[in-house]
Every structure is written in structure tokens, then in C-alpha cells.
Amino acid sequence: MDPLLLKTLHLAGVLALFASLGASLLGGSGKKGASILHGISLIFILLVGFAMLKRPPMHQSWWMIKLGLWLFIGLGPALAKRKVLPSSVVLVLCLAAGVAASWLGLAKPF
Numbered sequence: 001m002d003p004l005l006l007k008t009l010h011l012a013g014v015l016a017l018f019a020s021l022g023a024s025l026l027g028g029s030g031k032k033g034a035s036i037l038h039g040i041s042l043i044f045i046l047l048v049g050f051a052m053l054k055r056p057p058m059h060q061s062w063w064m065i066k067l068g069l070w071l072f073i074g075l076g077p078a079l080a081k082r083k084v085l086p087s088s089v090v091l092v093l094c095l096a097a098g099v100a101a102s103w104l105g106l107a108k109p110f
């Protein structure tokens with residue numbers, strides 16, 4: 001598939017993921033829709049990410065770190081729901097993880 005289309009789809013998944021985080025961590029109602037969007041966008045980001053990698057470069061670690069950040073963002077709403085951390089803290093940490101994942105995707109530093 002066209003690499004530009006894959007990148008655009010990857011970013012679309014990221015937009016949907018953060019929309020779902022806003023709804024589930026700050027929103028008052030419609031949380032079921034938010035958790036469905038959260039799950040779907042996470043899977044979508046992962047699938048398109050691996051489609052872009054084709055064969056994961058095992059000698060590089062940037063994409064493995066991204067997987068860890070992806071997992072953290074995936075666990076975020078559960079951390080808030082179980083009151084492990086306040087929602088606002090989870091949101092800030094997820095934003096920081098998203099920024100780090102974006103930088104890793106752009107810079108591919110190691």
C-alpha cells in the first residue's frame with residue numbers, strides 16, 4: 001500500500017485515540033463509545049504501524065519503545081477507572097507518551 005496513505009491512516013488512528021482519551025478521562029457521559037473508540041483506534045494504530053514496518057527492523061529499538069508507549073496509552077483509562085492515578089494525571093502522561101511516540105516515529109533515532 002502507498003506509504004503516504006499508511007502514514008495518514010496511522011495519524012488518523014492517533015487522532016481517534018486521543019479523542020477517545022479526552023472523552024473517557026474528561027467526559028461525563030458516552031464513556032462506552034469512548035472505550036470502543038479507544039480499543040479500535042489502538043488496534044488500528046498497531047496494524048498500520050506494522051504494515052509500515054513490513055519487516056520490523058530488529059536491530060533498531062525505536063519501534064519497540066513505541067510499542068511500550070502504545071501499551072501504556074492502552075492501559076491509561078483502566079488506571080484512571082481503578083483510581084490508580086487521577087484522570088488528569090493519566091491524561092498528561094498519555095499526552096507525554098503520545099509526543100514521545102510521535103518523535104520516535106519521525107526521528108527514528110536508534
Ligand code: HEM
Nearest residue numbers: 007014046049050052053063066067070098101102105106
Ligand atoms: C499511540 C502510539 C503512537 C503514536 C502517537 C504514533 C505516532 C506516529 C507519528 C506522529 C509518526 C510520524 C508520521 C510521519 O512520518 O509523518 C509515526 C510514524 C511511525 N509509526 Fe507510529 N505512533 C504510535 C504507535 C506506533 C506503533 C505501535 C507502531 C508499530 C510498531 C508504529 C509504527 C510507526 C512507523 C513504522 C512509523 C514510521 C513511518 C515512516 O516514516 O516510514 N507506531 N508514528
